[in-house]
Amino acid sequence: MSSHAKAAEKFIADRERTAWHDQALYFVREKRDRMAQGVPEWEALREMASRMKRHTISRLGYYLEMFERHATANGVHVHWAKDAEEHNRIVYEIIQKHGGKRLVKSKSMLAEECGLTPYLEARGVEAVESDLGERIMQLMGTPPSHIVLPAIHVKREEVGKVFERELNTELDNSDPTYLTHAARKSLRQNFLHADIAMTGVNFAVASSGAFVVCTNEGNADMGTSFPKVHIAIMGLEKVVPDYDALALYVRLLARSATGQPSTTYTSHYKKPVEGQEMHIVIVDNGRSDILANAAHVNMLKCLRCGSCINTCPVYRRTGGYSYSYFIPGPVGINLGMLKSPEKYAGNLSACTLCHSCSNVCPAKIDLAEQIYRWRQDLDGMHLASKEKKFIDKGLKFVMERPSLFYAAIKAGRTAEHMPRFVLYNRLDAWGIGRELPDFAPETFNALWKKGKVKE
């Protein structure tokens, strides 16, 4: 069994919760569909966004240098980090220079990727998550299970319990409005008294040096309104050529991610304000290697909207923690494989090849096709499952011999009359949670021979 299948066992043991999780995500998927249908040029927009990304990644160095030049001219300090370690060090050095102790951060998958929060906390810097979902996860002491909806797997009663303990909310009050406003009150103090603000970057505009941060809560803007230092961190694929290109992505992002016409706040940071210092850290951490990987280079088009995760039938029914990479779903399966096949090949089984992900991706990334390709590569990387290899070999032998093939079908029909313990046991991973379909009374081959197949 794959690492994903093993981890998923725990999640699916609670059937009610599995169904609830599935529905919650599908609700978001349906909202996304309504938004897409409301824009007549939706498919042309996706196509153009995809080609604009392809154009951009074919000139990444050019656009990054342009961004750097303009950002520097705007008074922003630009840093470059080869890997997670260098990123963390740069961020810490900036904090140290200002004697910072309290950092308030908005959601950033890059910070997760680099393990920034534990790094800073080990050095005596408190890093408070300000996105409500991220804050819930931070107080629970577990990582987010989704890149856009961090606490999608958590029930309101569980949030209520954590807030009782951490924020002194009323006993057994799990009303979402009450809990959200309790977090608002508590985080307001963090915003007001933080000495360093950190945000991620959704888009960096090369032609102007501006960068864009999208939130619904306003936490990025509250966070950057009081401290004297703002550190923004970005993966190097976040650069877009100019505002005309940006328009495409701003139109697609919120509609694809949460099914809204736009996020509430689409903030554009260009110049530091009076008395403030602004830093941008451009991070590679393996991205320049993706560029050299022709079969998977399209992953650099990703906007991190999460729509492929919401639509994935496997993700919806197994939850984010079943994946061994910190990003779950189709995007995470692929990014994990690009990070380390040895560590993350166990996620490749979490795909039915239904291609729903490829069909909703706003940048038209061939997510399912890439998963298929990775599976083909597994044997060459000595990571293929021995069980499956054995079965494949057997199947090949049978398929190449027609008489054996028909004999096997005949023999297979007796399976219907076998006792359950023979058919469904722990030795056969496919029999767990699955029922054999009813066999048709006659095979297609027999029907054909009798002339019973009508055109």
Add this chain to the structure above:
Amino acid sequence: MSSRDDILARLQAHAITPEKRPEMDFKPLAFDNPVEQFERILKVAGANSLRLEPGQDVNDLIRTAYPEARTIASNLPGITCATVNPDLLDDPRALDGTDVAVIRGEFGVLENGMVWVKQQTRYKALFFISEALVILLDRRALVNNMHEAYARPDFDDFGYGCFIAGPSKTADIEQALVIGAHGARAVTVILE
């Protein structure tokens, strides 16, 4: 070699075949009745809208919309109902507890209910920290979609700017929509 040069060299070494920049080959969403559409989409974003009719005083409109407000912060000339000029404060933290902020929007976007707001006060905190936000907007300054928004000739003229679409919101607890996560709990756009 610095990390910068190292990264750029790697990008150069791994470069894929140059792809041409695509041209727009579709006609983006456009609307026939801009003001009506804007009012409709603002509602979708959770915002209120009011039309300022000739002869009406904007201060009366604000007072009527927020009768309970004790502190109203604005640096706009003509906003006589303001109780605080936020630009005279020495610390943006003093804005905590503001009931209503009155600011000016540059233009609105019909496809999504966004209003482009540039930093116009000493502290941008004002846009987010007040309980309610009132945005004054010229009703002739409406564009159809983001393509038109970003193509405005003076768009890049900002240090900090934000597209605001309605009040602060979240659905992070069981996908239940809650208004008032961290920013304003209510937004009213006054169409002048």
